[in-house]
Amino acid sequence: MNAQVLGVSTDTVFSHIAYQKQLGGLQFPLGSDRWPYAETASTYGIFPPTKHQIPFINDRAVFIVDTAGKIAWAKVYELRQQPDNSEILAELKKLALSGPFR
Numbered sequence: 001m002n003a004q005v006l007g008v009s010t011d012t013v014f015s016h017i018a019y020q021k022q023l024g025g026l027q028f029p030l031g032s033d034r035w036p037y038a039e040t041a042s043t044y045g046i047f048p049p050t051k052h053q054i055p056f057i058n059d060r061a062v063f064i065v066d067t068a069g070k071i072a073w074a075k076v077y078e079l080r081q082q083p084d085n086s087e088i089l090a091e092l093k094k095l096a097l098s099g100p101f102r
Helices: 013-023 039-043 085-098
Strands: 007-009 030-032 060-065 071-077
Touching: 013 030, 060 085, 071 085
Parallel strands: 007 030
Antiparallel strands: 060 071
């Protein structure tokens, strides 16, 4: 479907390396939104620094960005909630059929 998965968080690069080792590796890259702190999360509207019990944690979210750089689909999850991969794949398939990933 001509898509790329990318994980982004405000954790440090060193934290990302440790996380990947803990999981035995990942099949997609991780990006650090550490400096300037949470700039990407803020741009995407998922950095409410007073929303969570632990301050300065961004929301967990999935964004599908089309080839024109526009957000084609988005969903915000509770911090402990695992995103539903089948739901995300279904959205990617719909978008692939409608054109933005051709």
